[in-house]
Amino acid sequence: MAALYGRHFLTLRDFTAEEITDFLDLAAQLKAEKKQGVPHDHLRGRNVALIFEKTSTRTRCSFEVAAHDLGMGTTYLDPSGSQIGKKESIKDTARVLGRMYDGIEYRGYGQEIVETLAAHAGVPVWNGLTNEYHPTQMLADMLTVREHFGRLAGLRLTYFGDARYNMGNSYMVVCAKLGLHFTACAPKKYFPDPELVETCRAWARESGGSITLTEDVSAAAESDVICTDVWVSMGEPDEVWQERIADLTPYRVTKDVMAAAGPHAIFLHCLPSFHDLETKIGREMGERFGITEMEVTDEVFESEQSLVFDEAENRMHTIKAVMLATLARPETYRRG
Numbered sequence: 001m002a003a004l005y006g007r008h009f010l011t012l013r014d015f016t017a018e019e020i021t022d023f024l025d026l027a028a029q030l031k032a033e034k035k036q037g038v039p040h041d042h043l044r045g046r047n048v049a050l051i052f053e054k055t056s057t058r059t060r061c062s063f064e065v066a067a068h069d070l071g072m073g074t075t076y077l078d079p080s081g082s083q084i085g086k087k088e089s090i091k092d093t094a095r096v097l098g099r100m101y102d103g104i105e106y107r108g109y110g111q112e113i114v115e116t117l118a119a120h121a122g123v124p125v126w127n128g129l130t131n132e133y134h135p136t137q138m139l140a141d142m143l144t145v146r147e148h149f150g151r152l153a154g155l156r157l158t159y160f161g162d163a164r165y166n167m168g169n170s171y172m173v174v175c176a177k178l179g180l181h182f183t184a185c186a187p188k189k190y191f192p193d194p195e196l197v198e199t200c201r202a203w204a205r206e207s208g209g210s211i212t213l214t215e216d217v218s219a220a221a222e223s224d225v226i227c228t229d230v231w232v233s234m235g236e237p238d239e240v241w242q243e244r245i246a247d248l249t250p251y252r253v254t255k256d257v258m259a260a261a262g263p264h265a266i267f268l269h270c271l272p273s274f275h276d277l278e279t280k281i282g283r284e285m286g287e288r289f290g291i292t293e294m295e296v297t298d299e300v301f302e303s304e305q306s307l308v309f310d311e312a313e314n315r316m317h318t319i320k321a322v323m324l325a326t327l328a329r330p331e332t333y334r335r336g
């Protein structure tokens with residue numbers, strides 16, 4: 001685990017299967033400690049900055065609770081509450097925050113922004129979501145899958161929806177690294193970038209996994225994990241809704257999709273999700289397009305097979321592992 005100390009956490013592309021497994025093992029340890037009431041404030045007296053150029057519920061709360069449990073102070077910089085990008089460059093921001101904080105989380109737009117922060121901060125930088133990647137989400141998802149099935153390598157994970165964006169890309173990377181069989185099920189124009197597909201196929205050859213891209217919804221057959229994401233991501237213009245709804249409705253996760261996968265399969269979603277009309281945007285789209293649910297039906301979302309709230313809880317335990325492993329030497333927190 002020494003290999004994780006002092007590292008940035010920008011995309012799982014940068015980590016080996018062993019290192020990703022180390023994060024998962026540490027998250028499982030920290031989760032058990034939290035449940036047993038065992039204190040783990042190994043980072044007492046440290047401070048972290050949390051930059052959010054896009055909104056968040058899970059990621060922000062996970063960083064804040066995890067930092068608190070580890071004994072750290074936090075500063076939350078909201079999408080409008082700092083000079084970042086408007087009056088001060090990312091490079092200058094990195095050099096200022098790096099003088100005050102022991103680590104910096106960034107959620108926002110292009111991956112190059114978080115890379116620039118990392119290049120100039122002088123302290124570990126953690127990606128809390130960019131357009132391209134959502135690596136902390138992947139640790140939570142893999143922990144959830146491992147808790148349920150007791151293993152990861154060899155499992156079949158099928159992702160429905162826009163596979164070109166942060167969630168689709170990130171699932172493909174983590175599956176390729178850890179030896180899962182990844183399928184992206186979407187219309188061709190939503191397939192991931194061919195260069196990333198090739199890179200992941202090379203990793204999959206090493207790990208025993210595989211990468212399949214298909215337009216055929218029957219791809220769900222015999223999957224162990226079915227997952228999806230919102231059809232329009234944060235930062236995308238409102239104008240794309242109509243086209244996305246038209247293109248992706250055949251790729252909605254329904255009870256037929258889950259039935260094809262089989263009763264053993266689980267459903268995951270990073271959340272937030274449009275599975276009913278209980279949100280402002282859900283109601284607006286419902287009125288505009290005459291629909292009551294989008295990427296997943298309410299029936300699947302609320303079913304026994306849906307582990308979305310275990311997954312959401314695991315955001316906190318895995319984010320805690322990322323901060324601890326990158327900010328402290330393993331001998332300070334390792335048990336046994």
Ligand code: CP
Pocket residue numbers: 055056057058059060129137270271272
């Ligand atoms: N899954 C996820 O990142 O949720 P938030 O946008 O609420 O942080």
Ligand code: NVA
Pocket residue numbers: 129165166167229230232233234270271272
């Ligand atoms: N693809 C979504 C993920 C939200 C956690 C977005 O970027 O908005």
